[in-house]
Amino acid sequence: MTNQKENLLVVDGMALLFRAFFATAVSKQFMVNQHGVPTNGVQGFMKHLFAAIEQNNPTHTLICWDMGSKTFRNELYNGYKADRKAPPEEMRPQFDLAKEVAASFGFVNVGVPGFEADDCIGTVTVQMANTGISTTVLSGDKDLLQLVAPTNDVWILQKGYGNYKQYNELAFAEEWGITPTQFIDVKALMGDTSDGYPGVRGIGEKTALKLIQEYETIDGILAHIDQLKPGQQTKLKEDLEMLRLSRQLAEIHTSVPLEFDIGACVYQGINEDAIDVVERYGLKTLRRDILL
Numbered sequence: 001m002t003n004q005k006e007n008l009l010v011v012d013g014m015a016l017l018f019r020a021f022f023a024t025a026v027s028k029q030f031m032v033n034q035h036g037v038p039t040n041g042v043q044g045f046m047k048h049l050f051a052a053i054e055q056n057n058p059t060h061t062l063i064c065w066d067m068g069s070k071t072f073r074n075e076l077y078n079g080y081k082a083d084r085k086a087p088p089e090e091m092r093p094q095f096d097l098a099k100e101v102a103a104s105f106g107f108v109n110v111g112v113p114g115f116e117a118d119d120c121i122g123t124v125t126v127q128m129a130n131t132g133i134s135t136t137v138l139s140g141d142k143d144l145l146q147l148v149a150p151t152n153d154v155w156i157l158q159k160g161y162g163n164y165k166q167y168n169e170l171a172f173a174e175e176w177g178i179t180p181t182q183f184i185d186v187k188a189l190m191g192d193t194s195d196g197y198p199g200v201r202g203i204g205e206k207t208a209l210k211l212i213q214e215y216e217t218i219d220g221i222l223a224h225i226d227q228l229k230p231g232q233q234t235k236l237k238e239d240l241e242m243l244r245l246s247r248q249l250a251e252i253h254t255s256v257p258l259e260f261d262i263g264a265c266v267y268q269g270i271n272e273d274a275i276d277v278v279e280r281y282g283l284k285t286l287r288r289d290i291l292l
Contacts, residue, residue, distance in 0.1 A: 011064065012064060015139045019044070041098065060133070106269075112258055119254070119256045123253070124260075146250075149169070186212050189208035198239070270290070
């Protein structure tokens with residue numbers, strides 16, 4: 001019998017928690033426990049986590065989190081994520097609770113102030129690339145597709161539990177017709193309304209993708225700017241400074257000062273701490289779906 005190849009499942013904690021919260025929040029099913037604390041996001045988050053573990057069968061699991069709303073990107077551009085609404089009142093107590101519950105089940109949580117979870121995820125995948133341990137990123141955020149590599153797959157959450165769009169290098173190339181690194185330039189050109197940076201005004205995803213497929217990079221486009229349509233030339237020249245800035249904002253930082261013990265990331269199964277925390281916080285769905 002051959003040993004299982006080592007694989008680290010790198011989880012975007014915020015993506016799973018937000019998805020789980022809003023899936024039930026629309027019908028006001030906040031699952032308030034005996035202490036008056038909503039638990040819908042936390043319980044859904046853990047269900048997503050275990051569904052992914054069942055399907056991916058990793059040898060190791062690590063959960064990455066945002067640590068506060070301000071990061072180095074806010075210093076680069078004060079409009080970054082400036083229009084995002086504050087999380088709903090029912091969600092606020094669930095951020096810390098999700099980490100506590102995950103830790104009680106034996107999962108390792110990491111995050112670094114000043115950086116986003118995306119940056120921590122990118123750093124982990126790069127660190128692991130030289131160790132012989134492959135990685136799978138689990139998120140709902142397509143920005144992370146730029147991290148697809150020979151040693152790293154990206155799974156994007158779809159509707160429901162245990163349902164993912166899985167990307168390796170081949171699947172990414174077939175869908176997008178570019179490399180994962182070129183995806184950063186596409187994002188820079190088209191901008192990102194949810195993250196609050198505009199890119200080049202008037203250039204959408206379709207045009208951005210076509211330009212990168214043809215000229216390979218932003219620098220390649222600018223080197224052949226006289227070959228573009230007059231309207232495109234004007235747009236690029238007018239927003240050149242914002243294009244450069246958008247490129248910095250779009251790229252995931254992969255050298256975050258992040259340390260973790262890979263040995264601690266091996267999931268050991270349900271333990272007494274997990275049972276205790278499920279009872280203490282009245283996590284009835286977890287008791288039914290995970291513990292039993």
